[in-house]
Amino acid sequence: MTNENRQPVMAGNWKMNVNHLEAIAYMNKMAFSLVDADYARTEVVIFPPFTDLRSVQTIVDADHLSITYGAQDISAHEAGAYTGEVSGSMLKKLKAKYALIGHSERRAHHNESDELVNAKVKAAIKSDLIPMIAVGETLDIRQSGNAIEHTLSQVTGALKDVRSNYVDESVIAYEPVWAIGTGEVATPQDAQDMSLAIREKISKLYNQEVADKVRILYGGSVKAGNVKTIMEQPDVDGALVGGAALDPDEFLRIIRWPDQP
Numbered sequence: 001m002t003n004e005n006r007q008p009v010m011a012g013n014w015k016m017n018v019n020h021l022e023a024i025a026y027m028n029k030m031a032f033s034l035v036d037a038d039y040a041r042t043e044v045v046i047f048p049p050f051t052d053l054r055s056v057q058t059i060v061d062a063d064h065l066s067i068t069y070g071a072q073d074i075s076a077h078e079a080g081a082y083t084g085e086v087s088g089s090m091l092k093k094l095k096a097k098y099a100l101i102g103h104s105e106r107r108a109h110h111n112e113s114d115e116l117v118n119a120k121v122k123a124a125i126k127s128d129l130i131p132m133i134a135v136g137e138t139l140d141i142r143q144s145g146n147a148i149e150h151t152l153s154q155v156t157g158a159l160k161d162v163r164s165n166y167v168d169e170s171v172i173a174y175e176p177v178w179a180i181g182t183g184e185v186a187t188p189q190d191a192q193d194m195s196l197a198i199r200e201k202i203s204k205l206y207n208q209e210v211a212d213k214v215r216i217l218y219g220g221s222v223k224a225g226n227v228k229t230i231m232e233q234p235d236v237d238g239a240l241v242g243g244a245a246l247d248p249d250e251f252l253r254i255i256r257w258p259d260q261p
Helices: 020-033 036-041 050-062 088-093 104-109 114-126 139-144 147-158 188-205 208-213 227-231 248-255
Strands: 009-013 043-047 068-071 098-101 130-135 171-174 215-218 238-241
Touching (some): 009 098, 009 248, 020 050, 020 248, 050 068, 098 114, 114 147, 130 147, 147 188, 171 188, 188 208, 188 227, 238 248
Parallel strands (some): 009 238, 171 215, 215 238
């Protein structure tokens, strides 16, 4: 299966930016700008902070938008004395479709292990949310020559004991940590090599049919100016966009990547 058979995904991760009033303005801009042809070509996903989810839901529902959205994190627990955490069932009530799991900032700043990432993947699936699983290497690991081995280990850990029928709907986001928010970007060939390695790993863990269905994104200083060459790679199915997604006009240009020069 080629990437022509997998609908591209452009996902904007707002991180800890944008209050709920700004979120409404942003979503209104998207509502007025995106047309049916955009949605037919690309799945547009927004990952707002938890405090913005209700505002995003309200605009999507009111305007019957085809934009999908999700949470930047999810608790591994269903309910209970876990102050500050948000469960999958809570997110599902807000009509979230995705849960972003294992982002490098969560791994680095909150010491999230592969075991915890795996628990969160299972929690998302239990609540009928699609996991978007972030994996990738630091600069030290890349320079050591172990980037692929390290990243594939994260893939294996995240998917431990997850059945194939859930995996083929999941999304994997490869984010070289050294290229996030630094202005540095992996070459299109780097993105392709890692995406292909991830797809081959999933084929070994499951089968080729599952591997062919999984959408693999690249994340790391993606902008309108470099997205087209990244998207030309056969195993890259979209992008997880950080800083550039905070500007709705820039994000719209990224969503319309085939139109870039």
